[in-house]
Amino acid sequence: MLASPTLRSAVVGDGVLDDRTRTAVDAFDWVDEDGPDRALLGSTARTLQLLQAPAAALEFDRIGRMPHAEAERVPLSLRIVGIVGDRLGRDRPVSEPVLNAAIAMFAEDVAVVRRDAVDHGLFERTDDGAAYRFAR
Numbered sequence: 001m002l003a004s005p006t007l008r009s010a011v012v013g014d015g016v017l018d019d020r021t022r023t024a025v026d027a028f029d030w031v032d033e034d035g036p037d038r039a040l041l042g043s044t045a046r047t048l049q050l051l052q053a054p055a056a057a058l059e060f061d062r063i064g065r066m067p068h069a070e071a072e073r074v075p076l077s078l079r080i081v082g083i084v085g086d087r088l089g090r091d092r093p094v095s096e097p098v099l100n101a102a103i104a105m106f107a108e109d110v111a112v113v114r115r116d117a118v119d120h121g122l123f124e125r126t127d128d129g130a131a132y133r134f135a136r
Helices: 005-012 019-026 038-052 070-088 096-104 110-119
Strands: 123-125 131-134
Touching: 070 096, 070 110, 096 110, 096 131, 110 123
Parallel strands: none
Antiparallel strands: 123 131
């Protein structure tokens, strides 16, 4: 927003707004007739800093219920599996209990996340079904 001179002027200055800019500014819930809501903006900035911190995962609950719609659920499942892969490593088989525990840190419905990953080629099950390997 600050990169756009028109939006910057609309939020912090007294610029005359065209319809498009007025629509964009009206969508900001942290801007009112008196300008930016500094308390809300400060709170948002602190939340964004928290999200970037190494301990961010400790500040939020696990996903209690995965979205039912495949278009929403699958990208979320694949993102979770990507993070798990980054943390566990992708070069060796991972036992099902270890994989389940890693996924469970992010989502309660471990089976759905694991199944989405298998269905979309991120995991391959070993022949005996006891472990998973990240697809290459």
